Amino acid sequence: MKVELMDGSIKEFEKAENMFVIAKSISNSLVKKSVAAKVDGELKDMSYVLDHDAKVEFVTMDTEEGEHIIRHSAAHLMAQAVVRLFPGTKVTIGPAIENGFYYDFDSEEQFTPEDLEKIEAEMKKIAKEDLKIERVMMTREEAIKHFEELGEIYKVEIIKEIAKGDELSFYKQGEFMDLCRGPHVPSTSYIKAFKLKSVAGAYWRGDAKNKMLQRIYGLAFSNNDKLKDYLVFLEEAEKRDHRRLGKELELFFVSEYGPGFPIFLPKGMVLKNTLIDLWRREHKKAGYVEIQTPTMLNKELWETSGHWFNYRENMYTTSIDETDFAIKPMNCPGGVITYKNKIHSYKDLPERVGELGHVHRHEFSGALHGLMRVRAFTQDDAHIFMTPDQIQDEIIGVVQLIDKFYRGIFGFDYSIELSTKPEKAIGAQEIWDKAEAGLKGALEKIGVPYKLNPGDGAFYGPKLDFKIKDAIGRTWQCGTIQLDFNLPERFDINYIGEDGEKHRPVMIHRVVYGSIERFIGILIEHYAGAFPMWLAPTQVKILTLNDEVIPYAKEVMAMLEEKNIRVELDDRAETIGYKIREANGKYKIPMQLVIGKAEAENREVNVRRFGEKDQKTMKLEDFIPYAIDEATLKIKENL
Structure with missing residues (x-):
């Protein structure tokens, strides 16, 4: 009996032997470490008796x-x-x-x-x-x-x-x-x-x-x-649990009156709007326009899209004038009918259309988890309508935009998985081949590594999934790019080609944040609540030593507010030690200014940074531009 090992070597045995004997013939340590073996690729117990020629690989306990x-x-x-x-x-x-x-x-x-x-x-x-x-x-x-x-x-x-x-x-x-x-x-x-x-x-x-x-x-x-x-x-x-930190930092809560429906507090809204403003600014630069589609649409739309038959159990429905309506669980059908609202020429394409749509999905109570799994959230969708020849360039554009957000803005490392045609799929093989080649070609053209995930694409098209890694090594699925041949077909959308004939556009679904609420939860845990200054709901906290310096503290506050710095004043009759511990320890304010008699008389501020023991005194006229620079987002361009 011949046994081929993973290194290509061959061991011969005179009779049938179990995996223990075969492993021992290689080394005693292998016997002790092995918990199973693969025989011609099939997992077997170590007690399995091999009685024929085969390829054997031992599974040691320290492997996945x-x-x-x-x-x-x-x-x-x-x-x-x-x-x-x-x-x-x-x-x-x-x-x-x-x-x-x-x-x-x-x-x-x-x-x-x-x-x-x-x-x-x-x-x-x-x-x-x-x-x-x-x-x-x-x-x-x-x-x-x-x-x-x-x-x-x-x-x-x-x-x-x-x-x-x-x-x-x-x-x-x-x-x-x-x-x-x-x-x-x-x-x-x-x-x-x-x-x-x-x-x-x-x-x-x-x-x-x-x-x-x-x-x-x-x-x-x-x-x-x-x-x-x-x-x-x-x-x-x-320690980083966003539910606990969300409460301590006064960002959001979930009421017993609405399980799965998070309520954002003022500081949480500052955080959310900062992300949304950033999204709008960067998407405008990248050539996107923004739309808003209704939260609730007629059942007929959801039948046409296929959601009524395939996603019905996750949808909230109601009736108006004896007609069934559904609250949207996703923005895509609204984006398609917006495209269909007018006639398009090939010269209009690609058309990049974004929507920060508030969607609702029915989730089981046991699955709800803070901001990570909710029943209502803001999906930062965008849909790109294009000709087949534009696939590669548009994919490159989206990958570069996602990289700008993940690595350039938030400092996340990430990996990409390319999922190809599943067993059950719609669309001609020729289109699938072109779409998959477009995805691969785009990634290879800009030198981005990816892992192939064969057969795991959506039934309507192949996709790229972006998985970010946070500060403690956890992986989160966030961004995705999906090519779709299904909705353009279902809704019969088209464009007039160079030949004057109607042609079917290719559609891309893509998100950067995914669910903004979930992304906020990820950021809370990634930063452990200590946000970078550009993102922090409160960027500067002014702490007074006594009532005598309050007028000067208010002057400093007004000057910072004029420069759009998010600032708060703590002029309570508490000890300065207590104020510092609260601002630094509980609220994790990036920058704290301690103002006493000397600072007021010399028009200075004593600057403390979150997590740092050192402090420095600065002239007010020097501090203002320093604070502005610290509060300005610096984006690293990578791809």
Whole structure:
């Protein structure tokens, strides 16, 4: 039997061998690190016996695939611990997720934080028992009988949905066995670095009509150093939570009268309008015009666009004069009928049309999360109508604009994914080929790296997704560029070509911020509430030492306001230490001016910057241009 390894070398074996033996023939350390193997590309347990020539790649625990296997095995470990500690608990499903795992339980016991500590301790105990994890095969009928005897009604329900005659895969460790395709780690001792985090409610199979279960979330990694690093990361993320900072900084809140409908406070509106003003200014420079389409439009429009049939459950509807209307979940159909409002020539194209549209989408209550997941938000859409020959140049223009915002203004690193034609798609192959070539060609022409994501495009066209990375390394999907052949066809829009005939334009959907509300949430967490001075709702805070200097402080304030600096005055009868701690620590004001008797007499200001211990005294006449320069946005041009 010949085994080809990843480096191309060949090892020969006289008889069938399991993966442990094959790994040991390479090195002892490989045996200890491996949790699974790929045999001709298919994942297998280490106990798998190979009896034919094949290509073998070992999956070590420190790889992405290896940690996924550890996390799935940790879910089983937790389920075993729960059943041991709380007999009668019924197990349901428990997948691996990013950085961890969860498992849903039906238990009479309401799990508490103290219970999680007990379960985690029992998991460590089982891990030390070094129980062998074995794959067991059963027929559907055998499996139903087995789990019915255990009273595991949820497992029985799942198994009964599987086609008759199929042989099913289970994994057994000690007294616990669970339905699973695998693979899993060889024994419980491989699961060493884990921590249970929280418990939450979850409906069986995500259906509110079903019973509410208890979902326990946990973290798992290949080693304790990774776990510790991630716990530090979570602690930092908690400090940056935009919901807490939004309240402390007096930016926004969500009322019980409108879950998912954020209310922006005055400071939050300054922040939002600063982003909108920037958007308008930069889009005007880039040749866009702005429109506004209605918030609510006739059902017929949404039928034509296809949203009524494919997105209906996410739309809010009403009736006017016995006619159905829908509140728009997106701006695209309004943009298309605006284009159709007049006859277009090829000389008019490309036409770049932007809209800051307020859209509404029905989201489940459990999915709502501050500004990150809401039911009403401002979408910074733009739609570009163009000839097929203009695709590449227009894509380059949009990529450069997005880069200007992400890297040039906010300092974000980002990556791009190109998603190509899916299995189910509309439009001729020739148009898809041209569109995909246009996207690739645009990125390659300006030297921007990208990752190919085959078959993941929208049914109406290929797309580019922009994923930004924040200050603590989290990735956020924000910008997108989508080519669309669907809406131009559905709405029968056209332009008069050079030949005098009607032609179908190509349409681009694109966003930079995406949801402005969500982008604000990302910025709050990225900057940890300490915004750069150009963006900060309050740029300068004047702090007085006593009432005697208030007239001079008001004069300074007036001079700054005249230069459009966002300034506040704190003339309360509080100690200067308290005022500084509040301005610097709580509100994170970029620049604070302390004014006492000496400053008033000499027409000076004592300048403190957020996060800095040093302070400096400046003449007022020198400070004003200094503050203006500091409050001015500097844009780095990259592409």
